[in-house]
Structures are given as C-alpha cells and as structure tokens.
Amino acid sequence: MIYFEFLSVYMEICSAKRFNFAKKMFDFIIVGLGIAGWSFVRQLQENKRSFVVFDTSAENSTLASAGVFNPVILKRFTLAWKAAEYLPYALLQYKKYELENTGHQFIYDLPIYRKLTSVAEQNEWSSVSGRPVFEKYMNGISHEHLPGIESPFGFGVMKNTGMIDVNLLLSVLRKQLKKQNLLRENRFDYKRVRFVKNHIEYEGLKAKYIVFTEGFGLKKNPFFGHLPLMGTKGESILVKLSKPVNMIIKSNIFLAPLPGTGLHMAGATYNWTDKSLTPTSEARIHLAEKLQKLYHEPFEIVGQKAGIRPTVKDRRPLLGRHGEYENLFVFNGLGTRGVILAPRLAKMLFEHIVFDIPLPEKVDIKRFG
Numbered sequence: 018m019i020y021f022e023f024l025s026v027y028m029e030i031c032s033a034k035r036f037n038f039a040k041k042m043f044d045f046i047i048v049g050l051g052i053a054g055w056s057f058v059r060q061l062q063e064n065k066r067s068f069v070v071f072d073t074s075a076e077n078s079t080l081a082s083a084g085v086f087n088p089v090i091l092k093r094f095t096l097a098w099k100a101a102e103y104l105p106y107a108l109l110q111y112k113k114y115e116l117e118n119t120g121h122q123f124i125y126d127l128p129i130y131r132k133l134t135s136v137a138e139q140n141e142w143s144s145v146s147g148r149p150v151f152e153k154y155m156n157g158i159s160h161e162h163l164p165g166i167e168s169p170f171g172f173g174v175m176k177n178t179g180m181i182d183v184n185l186l187l188s189v190l191r192k193q194l195k196k197q198n199l200l201r202e203n204r205f206d207y208k209r210v211r212f213v214k215n216h217i218e219y220e221g222l223k224a225k226y227i228v229f230t231e232g233f234g235l236k237k238n239p240f241f242g243h244l245p246l247m248g249t250k251g252e253s254i255l256v257k258l259s260k261p262v263n264m265i266i267k268s269n270i271f272l273a274p275l276p277g278t279g280l281h282m283a284g285a286t287y288n289w290t291d292k293s294l295t296p297t298s299e300a301r302i303h304l305a306e307k308l309q310k311l312y313h314e315p316f317e318i319v320g321q322k323a324g325i326r327p328t329v330k331d332r333r334p335l336l337g338r339h340g341e342y343e344n345l346f347v348f349n350g351l352g353t354r355g356v357i358l359a360p361r362l363a364k365m366l367f368e369h370i371v372f373d374i375p376l377p378e379k380v381d382i383k384r385f386g
C-alpha cells in the first residue's frame with residue numbers, strides 16, 4: 018500500500034518536472050478549451066495571470082458549431098437573452114485576437130437571408146424590422162435570385178451578423194499554448210485534486226483556482242455535476258454545393274459557408290434525449306431531405322458533425338463559485354449562443370474571482386441553492 022502511494026507521488030513529481038511546473042504556483046488551472054475556455058484564457062492573458070489548461074477536445078461542442086452570431090431569434094422575432102448587449106464585446110475580443118495573429122481571419126461579416134414563405138411573413142418582417150430594437154440587425158426584404166434557392170416571397174435580410182471561424186480560433190490558441198507548455202491534452206481527473214490550505218494541488222501542479230469550462234463534460238464533474246445542465250445534441254452535415262451561395266440562408270434549416278473550405282454546413286438538429294456524440298444516419302437523412310427542399314441544385318455530403326449544446330433548465334448560463342470548495346469555479350451553460358455570450362461572461366467571472374465583483378443573479382449558480 019505504502020509502495021503504491023510512494024509510486025503515485027513519484028509519478029506526479031516526474032510529470033510536474035517534465036513540464037517544469039514543480040515549484041511554480043499558477044494562478045489558474047482551466048479545464049476545457051471550447052469557446053468558454055478560450056474566452057477565459059483571453060482574460061487571463063490580458064490581465065497577465067498565469068495558468069495551465071487541460072483539454073481532451075474529444076467532446077467539444079464549439080468545434081461542432083457553425084460559429085454564427087445573430088442576436089435575433091428568427092422563429093419568434095425576439096432578441097436572444099443579452100445577445101445584443103454582449104455581442105459588441107465578443108466581436109472586440111475576436112478582433113483583438115485577429116490583430117495579434119496577423120494572417121488569420123476569425124470574423125466573417127455575413128448577412129443572413131431568412132426565407133419568407135407567405136405574405137403574412139413578409140408583413141411581419143416589415144413591421145418588426147422597423148422597431149428600434151431590431152433596426153440594427155434587420156434590413157428590408159430582398160427578391161434577389163440566389164443559386165439553387167427559390168423563394169417567391171423573397172428573403173428578410175439581416176445585417177451586423179456573421180460567423181466566427183471557431184475551428185481556427187481554437188486551433189491557433191492550442192498551438193500557442195502547446196508551444197509554451199501550457200496545454201495538457203488529457204482528461205482532468207477530479208479524484209486527484211488536493212485542497213491544501215488556500216491553494217490546490219494537482220499532479221504536482223499548484224494553483225490558486227480551478228475554473229471548469231467543460232461544456233457538457235460537466236455532467237461527469239463531481240464538484241458541479243449536480244447543476245441542471247440538460248444538454249441538447251446537435252448534428253449538422255458538411256456539403257459541397259454545385260453552385261455555392263455566399264451568405265447564410267435560414268429556412269427550417271440553416272446553410273452557412275464555411276470560411277476557407279469551399280464547403281457549407283447545413284444544420285442543425287435538436288435532440289433532447291440522445292446524449293452520445295455519435296453522428297447518426299437519422300440526422301444525416303433528415304438534414305439532407307430538408308436541404309433538398311431548400312436547395313434545388315446537386316450537392317454532395319462530405320461530412321457530418323455532432324456535439325452537445327450545454328443547455329440549462331432555465332436557459333441561463335452557469336457561473337460561479339463552489340459552495341464548499343472556495344477555489345473551484347464553473348463557467349458553463351452557454352446553450353445555443355456560445356460565440357456571442359462567452360467573452361463577456363468570461364470577463365464577469367474573472368472580475369468576480371479576482372476583484373470580488375458580484376455576478377449578476379441570473380447567471381450565478383447560487384440561484385440553484
């Protein structure tokens with residue numbers, strides 16, 4: 018028994034030495050590198066705090082997403098929660114990162130063309146788009162001819178919308194962190210966390226705080242797994258269109274050009290029961306049928322993606338401190354609009370941890386007792 022304990026401690030020390038971390042006290046350990054992890058790391062870099070990131074990237078919802086930013090819920094013509102308020106800060110953060118990484122483009126400004134299907138929908142578009150809250154995002158109706166898409170009632174056109182190349186965004190940060198030896202590409206093992214006075218030890222690492230940005234992976238986290246994260250599986254197909262369209266089309270599915278690939282993403286499904294990450298043939302067939310109804314030219318399916326959106330019972334993010342272990346924090350529940358919400362929420366959480374600024378009640382996990 019003693020031998021095994023000795024062996025385990027020895028292995029931890031070796032692992033820490035390999036990373037040159039043995040003596041250093043880090044400010045933060047971050048677990049998970051999706052858009053939440055990216056946004057929190059950016060706060061740490063801007064505020065010159067030290068950190069190490071753990072990420073498997075195996076269950077990454079951000080990489081399955083299209084990265085579209087659009088604050089308006091087009092089904093109901095309402096603004097998504099805080100989306101219009103948080104979007105400018107998100108775009109600022111992505112822009113700053115673009116400027117720091119010359120040669121990379123992360124932001125693509127693209128209009129969304131919402132296919133209108135009746136005179137009633139045309140009238141609704143015209144009246145809603147004139148309201149002050151929507152003016153910034155909704156333009157008039159276009160009767161443009163788009164290749165392969167018939168729309169006798171035209172398209173409601175959106176502005177100040179677009180896509181973030183989330184794949185590139187995460188891969189650039191991963192590369193930088195790897196170079197600096199700040200990324201561990203393995204699963205964080207909760208059982209190995211030790212609480213020592215006012216800091217934490219993990220496999221020979223010392224840190225003041227751990228922030229869990231694990232997306233749906235949070236379900237397996239013994240510290241925060243009790244939170245009401247439901248998870249909504251989403252699947253999309255990657256297609257090669259015979260006649261590409263250069264804007265995002267929204268009908269009963271969306272069709273979005275994927276930057277720099279010549280491909281389009283068509284999606285997405287919403288499944289509240291299946292919590293696996295396996296792409297299914299049902300979803301592929303379902304999406305292909307919907308795409309055929311929208312796009313009347315030939316297309317080829319070249320791939321499929323699946324991810325679990327970290328959705329919450331009350332549709333609000335999950336941020337805050339653990340009730341018992343004061344050094345542990347969670348940043349989750351970004352739902353269907355991670356690209357817009359994550360940067361601003363990351364700033365709030367950072368300021369909460371470091372400057373003790375209270376979190377808004379709506380996002381604080383204290384609301385669940």
Ligand SMILES: Cc1cc2nc3c(=O)[nH]c(=O)nc-3n(C[C@H](O)[C@H](O)[C@H](O)COP(=O)(O)OP(=O)(O)OC[C@H]3O[C@@H](n4cnc5c(N)ncnc54)[C@H](O)[C@@H]3O)c2cc1C
Nearest residue numbers: 049051052053073074076078079085205232234251355356
């Ligand atoms: C099909 C689909 C389309 C979408 N489209 C959009 C869109 O257009 N626009 C938009 O804003 N949002 C979209 N979303 C939602 C968006 O993807 C999520 O809001 C967002 O990605 C959640 O980010 P996250 O960082 O919280 O989690 P994730 O991106 O899932 O990242 C969590 C990371 O933590 C890692 N991890 C978990 N546990 C551990 C552990 N113990 N140790 C180490 N690593 C761990 C995971 O492997 C993963 O890499 C879409 C989602 C889906 C599924």
